[in-house]
Amino acid sequence: MSDEKKERELRHELANAEQEKNALQGMLKRAADELDKLAEADCDDEAIEKAETAAKRFRRASSV
Structure with a gap:
């Protein structure tokens, strides 16, 4: 396989x-x-506290 093809893949x-x-x-x-x-x-x-904590955790994870 050529280097160009590998790079494309x-x-x-x-x-x-x-x-x-x-x-x-x-x-x-x-x-x-x-x-x-x-x-x-x-x-x-x-x-409510658990939901807010999970939402914050999800937002942090989504910004990585």
């Missing part, structure tokens, strides 16, 4: 990995938004 794999990362980050952001909505609902304080 690696660039393609990198582009796919970047797209997958972006999709996963979007999913984490949406999950964090949903958790925030749940935290605003009529829940007990412990459940």
